[in-house]
Amino acid sequence: MGKRKRKSKKGSKAGGEEPESVTKAPHSFVIKRGKVGKNVNELLHNFRQVLEPFTAMSLKIKRYNVVKDFVHIASSLNVTHLVIFTKTVKAAYLRLCRVPRGPTLTFKVVNYTLTKDVRSALKRPLVYSGLFQLSPLLVLNGFTGDEELRMKLMTSMWRNMLPSIDVNKVNLNTIRRCILLNYNPDTQLIDFRHYAIKVKPIGLSKPVRKLLSGRKIPDFGDCNDVTDIMADNNNAFTESEGEGDEVDAIRHITLSQKHSSRGNMVNEKSAIRLTELGPRLTLELMKIEDGIMAGEVLFHSLIKKTKAEALELKTKRQQKAHLKLSRKRQQELNVKRKMEAKNKS
Numbered sequence: 280m281g282k283r284k285r286k287s288k289k290g291s292k293a294g295g296e297e298p299e300s301v302t303k304a305p306h307s308f309v310i311k312r313g314k315v316g317k318n319v320n321e322l323l324h325n326f327r328q329v330l331e332p333f334t335a336m337s338l339k340i341k342r343y344n345v346v347k348d349f350v351h352i353a354s355s356l357n358v359t360h361l362v363i364f365t366k367t368v369k370a371a372y373l374r375l376c377r378v379p380r381g382p383t384l385t386f387k388v389v390n391y392t393l394t395k396d397v398r399s400a401l402k403r404p405l406v407y408s409g410l411f412q413l414s415p416l417l418v419l420n421g422f423t424g425d426e427e428l429r430m431k432l433m434t435s436m437w438r439n440m441l442p443s444i445d446v447n448k449v450n451l452n453t454i455r456r457c458i459l460l461n462y463n464p465d466t467q468l469i470d471f472r473h474y475a476i477k478v479k480p481i482g483l484s485k486p487v488r489k490l491l492s493g494r495k496i497p498d499f500g501d502c503n504d505v506t507d508i509m510a511d512n513n514n515a516f517t518e519s520e521g522e523g524d525e526v527d528a529i530r531h532i533t534l535s536q537k538h539s540s541r542g543n544m545v546n547e548k549s550a551i552r553l554t555e556l557g558p559r560l561t562l563e564l565m566k567i568e569d570g571i572m573a574g575e576v577l578f579h580s581l582i583k584k585t586k587a588e589a590l591e592l593k594t595k596r597q598q599k600a601h602l603k604l605s606r607k608r609q610q611e612l613n614v615k616r617k618m619e620a621k622n623k624s
Contacts, residue, residue, distance in 0.1 A: 304414070304442045307334045307360040308349050315366040318393065322371075323364050325394040325558040329458065329473050330362075331411040333442070346376075350571060353378045360440050361571075373562060374572065375436050381570040382577065384436055386562040389468060397557030405475045405554035413453050415473070417441045421462035429578045432567055451478075452539045456556065467580075471560035474553040478538055481531060481550045 309327045311320065327334050335356075349361060361376040371388040398404040422434045437460060444454075454476060461470040531548050538549070567578040575593060576582075584592070 301333075302357055304333050304357075305360060305440055306356065306358045307362055307440060308338060308353070308358055309334060309362040309364075310338065310340050310344075310349060311364045312346070313365055315364055315371065319364055319366050319371050321393055321395075322391055322558060326362060326364075328394070328411060329415065329558075330440070331414075333414060346572060350378050363572075372565070373560075375440070376571050377436065377439070378571065381568065381574060382432060382436075383568040383570065383572050384433065384564065385566040385568075386469070387565050389561040389563050391561070392557065392559040394557035397555055397559060401555065403554075405477060406556070410455055410475060410556075413455055414442050415456035415458045416444070416454050416476075418457055418459045419462075420460065421464065422460070429564060429567060432577070433564065451534070451536045457553070467563065469562040469564070471558075471562060473556045473558065475556050477552045477554060478534070478549045479552055481548050 307330050309323055309330065311323055315323070327336050327338075346361070346363070349358075353359075353361075359378060361374070361378055363374040363376065365372045365374070371391070373386045373388055375384045375386070377383075398406070417438060417440075419434065419437065422430060441458070457474050457476055459470075459472040459474065461472075462468075463470070531550055534545055534547060534549055537545050563580070564578075565580050566576060569575040569577055575596065
């Protein structure tokens with residue numbers, strides 16, 4: 280019998296190191312704690328897709344895993360944030376944690392719509408293979424109360440969860456999705472939306488635009504020459520194939536770079552069109568903690584404490600932390616003393 284051939288592992292050599300732009304980008308774990316139900320579990324996977332490619336899509340969560348397990352391995356995997364879904368009898372909750380030392384923002388999920396439901400409501404959903412290979416652009420609207428601590432922490436947390444961009448150096452072809460967060464100061468609710476970005480040429484007749492950006496070649500059997508093809512009223516371009524009415528002028532931009540989509544030229548006007556990808560969430564900030572789901576409560580939407588009560592709680596936490604540290608030191612001394620006694624004997 281001949282010898283079995285061994286597969287060569289070309290990718291396991293030292294040449295497979297990730298570039299600095301990837302290692303320094305914010306990474307995240309999206310996990311759940313406790314029983315969350317079928318719908319919230321699907322919402323968890325939808326949220327992972329939103330944060331692609333810098334998240335663990337196939338992360339397995341065992342029943343015995345605790346938050347400390349994920350915090351412990353976060354540094355070795357360049358993970359900077361934890362997104363935790365939980366559910367109680369009253370509502371579902373979303374926690375955003377900055378690892379390893381916090382803070383933690385707890386949001387109540389007032390209502391949500393799954394990705395499959397958003398796409399099923401669209402006439403022409405926009406999904407293709409390369410859409411989730413690049414991180415989304417973050418757009419914040421209404422987060423203007425910079426003097427308030429809660430607004431500062433909310434803005435900082437959402438911004439740091441996604442890679443920042445340099446406006447002067449960014450490549451327009453790398454911006455394919457966007458996350459829109461709209462804060463309503465009257466209701467104090469945050470609307471979370473996720474869109475795909477599409478650029479279309481404008482200022483062209485329907486036939487020309489169809490030839491440049493259309494996927495199907497129209498039927499030119501009834502046309503005698505090129506003027507018949509370019510006419511707006513020819514039968515080759517039916518109403519169902521047309522692009523519809525022109526978008527508002529507020530969406531018109533002049534491209535400063537070459538764009539990969541067909542029909543868009545440098546220094547020519549194009550229109551930005553957004554197609555919702557899902558999921559949709561309506562969030563309400565409930566609590567901010569100075570730590571990973573523990574520590575001093577910096578903000579609480581339901582419970583208000585006086586300065587004396589807050590100082591008392593802070594003193595108790597400091598005493599508890601001091602007692603824990605002293606016990607740990609005493610334990611280390613006991614282990615050292617037993618080791619010395621064992622070596623002498």
